[in-house]
Amino acid sequence: MLIWLKSKGADINSKIEIRPSTRQGSGYGVFVKDAVEADELLFTIPRSACITLDQALQDEVCGKTFQKIIDQAGPGGITVAMAGFMAKEWLLTPTTDNKRTQDTSFGPYLRTLPWTRGVNNQEHILFWSNQEIEMSLKGSMCYSEATALREEVNLAIRVLNGIVKPPIEAQRRKERGDEEKEEEAEQNSGFSWPWQTKSTEDTTTTTILEGLPEAVKGAFVCLLTRAFEDGEGDAEKLVPMLDMMQHSEDPSISHVMRKSDGSVQVRARKALEGGEELFNQYRSELEESMPYHRFFTRYGFVPGVEEDMMNLLQDKSSIFFAQTAEV
Known part of the structure; x- marks a missing residue:
């Protein structure tokens, strides 16, 4: 890098x-x-x-639609737009086991980021299964935030699918030398919100692009754990x-x-x-708005604690579970 x-x-x-x-x-x-x-x-x-909001909005294929997300959703749409840009770039980035010869602008950098669980020892709750969330976090102080965040990301996957799926599929067809359906793909590349889909038979946006859920989750993890304030409004940057x-x-x-x-x-x-x-x-560990359980939800670790998080959760540690005062 x-x-x-x-x-x-x-x-x-x-x-x-x-x-x-x-x-x-x-x-x-x-x-x-x-x-x-x-x-x-x-x-x-x-x-x-x-990687900045500017990069996402200036994307030749998806930039204008990313702007629509921000116009519709407000500040929360900024993270979705940046995650969409990152997911698109990541899914088009060459890996050691494919035949792509063209690298994306940020390919070398993207390959250093934790896109999947365990990479750089990243164990963020967005990578957990639903069963792990229910078994380990149910009743904890971070359960509601964790489930709300996961719901937000699931919605983002559905929204971004309609935006990044057409250009990624077009690029994949070109890589396979299959250009017969290019015109059809261009006609079906319009953006719509998940609730605006006219028919369940329209699979252009309802069928989730292979690899997109994992890419969007990975992008959110990178933004949550690694982004810095950009100094321009509510935007962040990597x-x-x-x-x-x-x-x-x-x-x-x-x-x-x-x-x-x-x-x-x-x-x-x-x-x-x-x-x-x-x-x-x-973030400062002394911030009242950032108690240890919230530090864990945001960054995937607890400062200064080297013990396995799963063991702490299983033991109902006071880091995660409110303690009832003895009478």
């Missing part, structure tokens, strides 16, 4: 490297190979290398490499978005020795 970032114009300090995190149960992390001074520039990521850093209440880096060009600069908050892992603060 470092090669791809540099091709996008990123400025990366030669002391930076990516390798497995030192945090138990974590995926990869960002490290400094040699000592750095306080406020030393570690890397700068240009806006063109970030910043490559910055989003690989593990969480700490005592972060070793600071980051700022430059208003001049939208790039993101990351600097050392303090002097660091060679070999140290870089940590960012996702």
Whole structure:
């Protein structure tokens, strides 16, 4: 990914490297190979290398329809639109076992993200089965938020299916050398909300595209766990490499978005020795609006707790379950 970032114009300090995190149960992390001074520039990521709302709305095929989602749904539609853009790009991104020769603009970066359960040790509740939710979270303080989030994502899958399915199927036909149904596909590419489908016999939008549910869930997980405020309204963005850093209440880096060009600069908050892992603060653990059970629902882990989450849930830990005071 470092090669791809540099091709996008990123400025990366030669002391930076990516390798497995030192945090138990974590995926990869960002490290400094040699000592750095306080406020030393570690890397700068240009806006063109970030996944932003602008990228989604400027998409040649789906951008205008993503804007319709935002117009209809308000701020909540921004996440749906960005998830749709990411899912579309991911489903068109080459993997090692297919014959695609054309990579998407963000292919190298997308391949570093946790699209499925277990990748980078990501165990987000959006990847859980309904049975796991009912057995492990029923009665917990995060049950209602978890089920509401899953319902939101299921609706998003239905909405996005009508938007990204036609262009993805068209691209897949081209890859197979099958262009006979291109004209028919173009005629059926109109957007409609799930409740506006005229007939159950119209399978253009009612039949879910293969791989789309998993892609949309993965996109939501990436946005929930890795997105940063973009500084433009309620929009968020994904910043490559910055989003690989593990969480700490005592972060070793600071980051700022430059208003001049939208790039993101990351600097050392303090002097660091060679070999140290870089940590960012996702949210303050002291925020009243972010208790540990909500931290878990949002990010998929509990800060400072290395014990298996399933064991804590099974034991009805006070992290997740309200405790009844003894009389």
